[in-house]
Amino acid sequence: MGVTVIIPARYASTRFPGKPLADLCGKPMIQWVCERSSLCEAVDRVIVATDDQRIVDAVSAFGGDVVMTRADHATGTDRLAEVAAGLDDELIVNVQGDEPLIDPAMIHAAVAPLLADSTIPMGTLGAPLTSLEEFRNPNVVKVVTDRAGFALYFSRAPIPYPRDFADDLEQRWSELATAKHIGLYVYRRSFLLDYPNLSVTPLEEQECLEQLRALEHGYRIRVAKTDLVGQGVDTPEDLERVRAMLSSSTVA
16 A cells, blocks of 8 residues: 655745745755655655746755646645546655654654555544643644544634633643644545545635535544644744754754
8 A cells, every 4th residue: 555745835925935945954945844754664655746847846956756736726635636646556645845844753643544444534633732822822723533533623713612611721721622733634545536526615614724624525534643743834934943953953
């Protein structure tokens, strides 16, 4: 059962144009993402999917595998599906192109349930909340699961509502039956190819969370637990923070 990581990479960005090619300790950021992803033993292949020739040239220069895609995709998942249509691998992993320090163990954790159970169409990750502020922050997506680890709901809102200790959250927030969603996804290829044909759903539109489309159409999403979190780069300031981390660590 083959496993391919596809890394969507766009040059255009409102907050940080050219982000995938930003220099990070002598390498373009997209190279860090490719190299870190390839360290996962479950992964057979890593491909960058882009609609920009500059990214194609940069990936080719460091010997990476890159595919030029259409420029009119509404979502990153649609871009993944275009590339997956030309592959034979059973599992497709979506790793974001702005995660230069992604831990290979995160990819393995997300992939493992789908390797073990061929009926699972989609998987992702959930990590412990680290503070009450994260629980309340709409930019931190929360996920609640059933007893088997399948997602019941994703939300920007603070879920679930702790009725019995709502007035004591400062002391008891760590008791919440929720996790912080980590935006790494794994798809069974057959499901990924069907995904762009699923209609956009009300909850997806209201929360602006694409994964809700799968739930609203009745598909299960397995949420694997991890204590690891990424160090995403959304702004030039984030890049400086990651650059400092790399300069003072043994990450290679």
